[in-house]
Amino acid sequence: MKVRRCMSVFFEMRERNRFDLGSLLAGGNGLISERGWVALAPHLEGECQVCEAEMLACGSFSPEHWTTLEGEPTAEITRLLEVGLLVADVAERSPSRDADDHYRSLHWWPLAALMQRFTRWDAVDSVGSMQRLGTNTVAGLIKHCGPPPPATLDRVAMGPDVRLEQYPHRDLDVLFARRFTCRNFDTGRALEREYFSRMLERVFAAQGRVEQGDGVEFLKKHTPSGGSLHATECYLIVQHVEGIEPGLYHYRPLEHALRPLPAPQAPLRDLACTLLAGQHWFARAPVLVIYAPRVARSHWKYRSHPKAYRALLLDVGHLSQTLYVSATDLGLGAFVTSAINEAQLEQAFGLSVLEQGAVAIGGFGWRSAEQEIAELDPVTVCRRG
Numbered sequence: 001m002k003v004r005r006c007m008s009v010f011f012e013m014r015e016r017n018r019f020d021l022g023s024l025l026a027g028g029n030g031l032i033s034e035r036g037w038v039a040l041a042p043h044l045e046g047e048c049q050v051c052e053a054e055m056l057a058c059g060s061f062s063p064e065h066w067t068t069l070e071g072e073p074t075a076e077i078t079r080l081l082e083v084g085l086l087v088a089d090v091a092e093r094s095p096s097r098d099a100d101d102h103y104r105s106l107h108w109w110p111l112a113a114l115m116q117r118f119t120r121w122d123a124v125d126s127v128g129s130m131q132r133l134g135t136n137t138v139a140g141l142i143k144h145c146g147p148p149p150p151a152t153l154d155r156v157a158m159g160p161d162v163r164l165e166q167y168p169h170r171d172l173d174v175l176f177a178r179r180f181t182c183r184n185f186d187t188g189r190a191l192e193r194e195y196f197s198r199m200l201e202r203v204f205a206a207q208g209r210v211e212q213g214d215g216v217e218f219l220k221k222h223t224p225s226g227g228s229l230h231a232t233e234c235y236l237i238v239q240h241v242e243g244i245e246p247g248l249y250h251y252r253p254l255e256h257a258l259r260p261l262p263a264p265q266a267p268l269r270d271l272a273c274t275l276l277a278g279q280h281w282f283a284r285a286p287v288l289v290i291y292a293p294r295v296a297r298s299h300w301k302y303r304s305h306p307k308a309y310r311a312l313l314l315d316v317g318h319l320s321q322t323l324y325v326s327a328t329d330l331g332l333g334a335f336v337t338s339a340i341n342e343a344q345l346e347q348a349f350g351l352s353v354l355e356q357g358a359v360a361i362g363g364f365g366w367r368s369a370e371q372e373i374a375e376l377d378p379v380t381v382c383r384r385g
């Protein structure tokens with residue numbers, strides 16, 4: 001049998017406390033601290049604990065060249081093959097060998113792949129956890145985390161501050177001043193098809209295309225994009241838009257069209273709430289937008305590049321701001337959140353974390369007249385100065 005190490009693996013030293021009756025009876029605090037190594041490999045679904053001997057055995061194999069094993073594999077090698085940190089060149093391919101080959105083909109910069117894999121949530125109820133911790137209120141936050149760093153920074157001055165003038169506001173200043181995150185959508189009011197269409201046109205449509213031959217095509221959009229690659233795909237949960245069947249869609253930027261996707265098993269509102277990690281206030285938006293960068297498009301140019309992932313995340317932030325401003329201009333409310341359950345999202349939309357993992361969910365629609373959940377409405381916020 002020939003064996004090689006998986007392409008990328010990092011080992012983290014962790015310490016965990018566990019309850020121990022013996023320690024309590026002996027007059028201790030009842031806790032035993034244990035240290036151990038955890039292997040984090042982006043091609044594997046989850047982390048796995050390894051002992052020091054396994055870690056060292058793993059490091060003795062090349063990720064590039066196959067090593068022929070003579071005789072029976074050691075206990076360490078057997079375990080590493082079982083968990084997928086080593087892969088074998090045998091006729092019946094294992095799921096971890098396939099996953100490792102797939103990961104290799106995607107050209108991730110390893111630390112970025114780790115971030116993408118291990119920041120992913122699976123059925124997390126972020127609202128419930130904040131309520132349990134008491135961090136859903138300012139008082140609870142201070143109790144749990146202490147006072148925050150100040151809202152602004154005071155650097156040591158090398159001279160008097162240079163005071164800047166304030167000029168009369170122009171249309172764009174007025175528009176920016178009206179923008180605020182909406183947490184109270186009017187569930188009784190459908191979004192007009194015209195507003196829906198305008199929003200998608202402004203934020204996600206291609207305004208033009210530049211063909212450069214050999215399959216190289218660049219799109220021109222309203223929002224800038226790293227490498228001009230516009231890798232972010234827009235998936236939609238349409239809940240309440242006039243003339244559009246509620247369901248899941250993929251937006252086609254050249255055609256300015258929606259492609260219907262398979263219907264989910266759960267009702268749309270329940271699915272929305274799950275994907276939004278329990279944030280029911282956002283789940284009521286008539287339109288939810290999933291920002292999912294297509295990694296292969298970015299890695300075509302930025303292959304194994306330490307900045308590629310950063311550019312993908314920045315792209316999503318830029319798109320989200322265009323969405324916010326466009327919604328504000330139309331009198332609509334908008335939001336964005338990165339507190340999302342990627343695992344359920346991938347399942348619903350047929351995505352895969354290392355190829356097209358979602359980064360954030362946004363949404364838009366009519367605001368409710370009532371403010372049940374807190375918002376920073378500029379009308380109620382004190383002005384500067």
Ligand SMILES: Cc1cc2nc3c(=O)[nH]c(=O)nc-3n(C[C@H](O)[C@H](O)[C@H](O)COP(=O)(O)O)c2cc1C
Pocket residue numbers: 179180181182183279336337338339375376377
């Ligand atoms: C990256 C990002 C993540 C956010 N995540 C959440 C979230 O999980 N839940 C939420 O209610 N608001 C979320 N927000 C909205 C912020 O809380 C909001 O922008 C902030 O309170 C300032 O208020 P404003 O947008 O009305 O000016 C997020 C905003 C950004 C930019």
